[in-house]
Amino acid sequence: MGVIYGYFAAADDDDAVRAVMREDDEPTATGYDGFDVNGMDPTVDLLPAEVILSGRSAETIQADPRYGHLLATADDGQLLCLSLTDALRDALAAADRGSLSLR
Template identity: 40%
Template sequence: MKAKFCYYAAMDDQAAGQSTARADAQVRGAGRGQILVDGIDPFVDLAWVEFVLTGRSSRFVKFDPRHGRVVAIVRNGEMVSVSITDSLRDALASVDREFLDDVASNWRLSGSVSPSPDVSRLADFLKCLAALAEQAIADGYRLYCWKCA
């Protein structure tokens, strides 16, 4: 079974951590503008997208203190919530949405997403994430993702 990921916006790390909750025996994360997706890990898979959109090498992305910073852990790691870099949020918010079709196509071919998903699925995900990033900036929020195995 693939891991589930949910991308969302929150005011800050503390609010993101508090929005990760356990209710009715169901692990879930609360936050603004949730995007639920199978198998697209922000720590592993989005580094390539950040490189394409910002020009930041994976080495610089990996050393960004917001890259995959753990903000909450629920039930011994059953669910983990992490931060997304502000540079990726900013780049997604300002990118031409049509360009994301090309990014998705090249992302799929790059081999950095495994197994290789459908290009239209990747493009739709990136466009939804871009809209979430744009709204997050308007609200003064940051981006986060929770993972549930």
């Protein structure tokens, strides 16, 4: 079994931390729009998508301080919450279904 990555929409970084560092005994990201995938690392596998969607170079993206920025960690590092860049967030928000379909 590989690593399970959970992606969810949060209002801001503090909200994302609250989604992961639960104080109500609910599972991580409960109540947030999201999904889980096996083996889709945001700092590796989403980089080509961000290059295409944002029009920025891989080098520019990797130099962005929000690229894979650690927001929270729990369970001795077994659970991490990382940020996506604002450019990727904005590109995904502006994208329509047709621009995101695989061909």
